[in-house]
Every structure is written in structure tokens, then in C-alpha cells.
Amino acid sequence: MRPLPPVVPGVPAEHQPxxxxxxxxxxxxxxxxxxxxxRHYTALSPDAFERGLEQVLERFAPYDPADLLADGGPRRPDRPTVLVTFDDGYRDNTTHARDILDRLGVRAVFFVCTGLLGRRSPRPREDHLTYEECDGLAREGHLIGAHTRTHPHLDRITPAEGRAQTLGSLDDIRERYGPGPARLFAYPYGGVPAGPLLPDGVLAFGTVRSPAxxxxxxxxxxxxxxxxxxxxDTWAGLVRHWRTEWDGTSGPSADGPALTASEREER
Incomplete structure (x- = not known):
């Protein structure tokens, strides 16, 4: 019998991870x-972020963001992999997360709101990366993707406003980072509008509100x-369950083995 998925207390059913x-x-x-x-449901302290990624990397190798841009579409991995992404473009992504990612051999996709880049504030929730800081991340092998210009609910605004936000941010990314990264997009709040707003060749990422x-x-x-x-305390169970799902199997062996030393070295 397939084990039941772990449930995170206090999290609504539609947001369970x-x-x-x-x-x-x-x-x-x-x-x-x-x-x-x-304090945010996807905000971690630096120590917790490092510990959490270490647990994930025991069972999933890093997925190279460059493989998203392969000719013919994103490369499908031949082993369990994890793609790490960040939304909105906050400054702490580089002041706190960057060194941890480097230490663990992970390259990420940073989905930024292009109209908010460069806005500084003593409040971390309003303190955004600059384009120059994004350039530094890109030079190190990370990818910069689009997340609209000013972070609206795309499923709550008019189609014309949605096109201006989505296509405008893709144009901003294309102008700075080229056509490859301009094929990557993430929906603010995970709100996917009913009608199409994106060119067909764009890979668009939702949240837990999207189906697997x-x-x-x-x-x-x-x-x-x-x-x-x-x-x-739920992370270990979540990682085991995600690995079970990746394997597409059930039963006592479905958790799959941890990565071997040689597999971890390939990161």
C-alpha cells in the first residue's frame, strides 16, 4: 500500500506541499x-535554508537551469533532480542565499519583477535586487526569469493589463539576458489566468495551486x-514522499535510496 502523504499542520488543504x-x-x-x-510560508532563515536543501539533495541531484533552455524543450532528467527557484527578486536572495547555493553546488532560477528591481528599503519585504546584482547571479550560472513587472494577481486583472505585465517583463528580460531566459516565467501568487497571456514557447511555473x-x-x-x-520536522517526510512520487512506484521500496557519494560529487 502506498504511504499517505505527510500533512503540514496549520496549512490549508489547497496549499499542502x-x-x-x-x-x-x-x-x-x-x-x-x-x-x-x-516571516512568510516560503521564507527560511539562512541556517534553515541550508539544512533544508541538504535534506533535499540527499535524494535529488540539482537540476541545471541551463537544461530548461535546451533546443527542443527542457531536458528531462534520467535521475531524481530538483530545480530551485526564487520569486519576486528580493535582495536577500543574493546577500543570504547566494553563498549557500554556491556551497551546495546548486544553480537556481530567480524570477524577478522587472519593474521593482532597484527599489531599496530597510524592510526586507520591500528590498529588491538591482539589475547589477542580477547580472552577477547570471554570471555565476543562475538564470534570471520574468515574474511580471509589478507583481499583480494575473487572474484578477483584465487581459490587456495581464498582457502588458507578462509580455513587458519578458521583453525586459530578453533585452538584458537574451532570448533564452525570456522563455521562463512564474505567475505571481500562483494565479494562472483563464485565458492565454504568454507566447507558446514560454515555460511558465505556478505554485502548489497547479497540478502535478x-x-x-x-x-x-x-x-x-x-x-x-x-x-x-515535516521536511524529511516530505522529501521521502517527493522521491516516491518521482519514482512513480509504491510499496516499501518506493522511497528510493539516497544518492551515492559519486552521484553527489557530480553536482
Whole structure:
């Protein structure tokens, strides 16, 4: 019998993180902040972020973001992999998360709101990266993707406003980083509008509000999940369950083995 998925206390059913990815497609995690003082369901302290990623990397190798841009579409991995993503473009992504990612051999996708870049504030939730800081991340092998210009609910505004926000941010990314990164987009709040707003060739990422379907079946509603803040005691169970889903199997052996030393060295 397949084990029941772990349930995170206090999290509504529609936001539970246990559903990962379709079998044999990358597990995709999303974060907003890595900061000691921010309280948000996808915000972790630097220590917690490092511990959480270490647990994930025991069973999933890093997925290289460059493989998202392969000719013919994103490369499907031949082993369990995880793609790490960040939303909104907060400054702590570089001041706190960057060194941890480097230490663990992980390259990420940073989905930024292009109209908010450069806005500084003493409040971490309003303190954004600059384009120059994004350039530094890109030079190190990370990818910069689009997340609209000013972070509206795309499912609550008019189609014309939605097109201006989505296509405008894709144009901003294309102008700075080229056509490859301009094929990557993430929906603010995970709100996917009813009508199409994106060019067909764009890979678009949702949140836990999106279904876990193969990317070839629905490449503009890719599910992402998260390590819930304040619930570190659930992370080990979540990682085991995500690996079970990746394997697409059930039963006592479904958890799959941890990565071997040689597999970890390949990161």
C-alpha cells in the first residue's frame, strides 16, 4: 500500500506541499526570502535554508537551469533532480542565499519583477535586487526569469493589463539576458489566468495551486512546491514522499535510496 502523504499542520488543504512533480520530471521548489527576520510560508532563515536543501539533495541531484533552455524543450532528467527557484527578486536572495547555493553546488532560477528591481528599503519585504546584482547571479550560472513587472494577481486583472505585465517583463528580460531566459516565467501568487497571456514557447511555473502534470502535457502551468517555514520536522517526510512520487512506484521500496557519494560529487 502506498504511504499517505505527510500533512503540514496549520496549512490549508489547497496549499499542502506534499504533492511534488509528475513521475520522472524535476521536483521544483520555490522560495521568496532567505532572511533571519522575515516571516512568510516560503521564507527560511539562512541556517534553515541550508539544512533544508541538504535534506533535499540527499535524494535529488540539482537540476541545471541551463537544461530548461535546451533546443527542443527542457531536458528531462534520467535521475531524481530538483530545480530551485526564487520569486519576486528580493535582495536577500543574493546577500543570504547566494553563498549557500554556491556551497551546495546548486544553480537556481530567480524570477524577478522587472519593474521593482532597484527599489531599496530597510524592510526586507520591500528590498529588491538591482539589475547589477542580477547580472552577477547570471554570471555565476543562475538564470534570471520574468515574474511580471509589478507583481499583480494575473487572474484578477483584465487581459490587456495581464498582457502588458507578462509580455513587458519578458521583453525586459530578453533585452538584458537574451532570448533564452525570456522563455521562463512564474505567475505571481500562483494565479494562472483563464485565458492565454504568454507566447507558446514560454515555460511558465505556478505554485502548489497547479497540478502535478508532465511538462510536455502542460508546460505553462508547471507545479512547484516548498519547504514549509516553521515546520522543519515535516521536511524529511516530505522529501521521502517527493522521491516516491518521482519514482512513480509504491510499496516499501518506493522511497528510493539516497544518492551515492559519486552521484553527489557530480553536482
Amino acid at each position: 506534499a504533492l511534488g512533480s509528475a513521475p520522472h520530471w524535476p521536483l521544483v521548489l520555490y522560495f521568496h526570502h532567505v532572511h533571519p527576520d522575515v 502534470t508532465p511538462w510536455t502535457a502542460d508546460h505553462q502551468r508547471i507545479r512547484r512546491t516548498y519547504l514549509p517555514s516553521g515546520a522543519a
